[in-house]
Amino acid sequence: MWKRIWTVGIGVIAAVGAVSAQGSSPSDKRDVVIVIGCLESAQGGYVLTDNRSSVRYRVDAPADTLNWHVGHELEIHGTFQSGGATPTLKAESVVYISQTCSKASGGKG
Numbered sequence: 001m002w003k004r005i006w007t008v009g010i011g012v013i014a015a016v017g018a019v020s021a022q023g024s025s026p027s028d029k030r031d032v033v034i035v036i037g038c039l040e041s042a043q044g045g046y047v048l049t050d051n052r053s054s055v056r057y058r059v060d061a062p063a064d065t066l067n068w069h070v071g072h073e074l075e076i077h078g079t080f081q082s083g084g085a086t087p088t089l090k091a092e093s094v095v096y097i098s099q100t101c102s103k104a105s106g107g108k109g
Helices: 002-022 063-069
Strands: 033-042 045-050 056-060 073-081 088-098
Touching: 033 056, 033 088, 056 073, 063 088
Parallel strands: 056 088
Antiparallel strands: 033 045, 033 073, 045 056, 073 088
16 A cells, blocks of 8 residues: 555656656747837838837748738737847737837838
């Protein structure tokens, strides 16, 4: 009887340890950012100008996702990618905010 209890107890402890180790892997962590700004067409791609900082980000996303949003204010969720003079934001999701850009983002609206 005691042998069975010990075996089950050790099995539970091992399982809990394995699950907690899986959830804390540093390679799974990504720094997802949200940038709100005005989308422009530039040099065969797209650039988003941040409303708060006026920093311009090249947006890495399919053209059919962004093409009809040029001149609109958007909220883009994504991750930063290194390389190039202009910082690149790899878009994971795009949220439409307004048909016109706010003055803060350099828009005409």
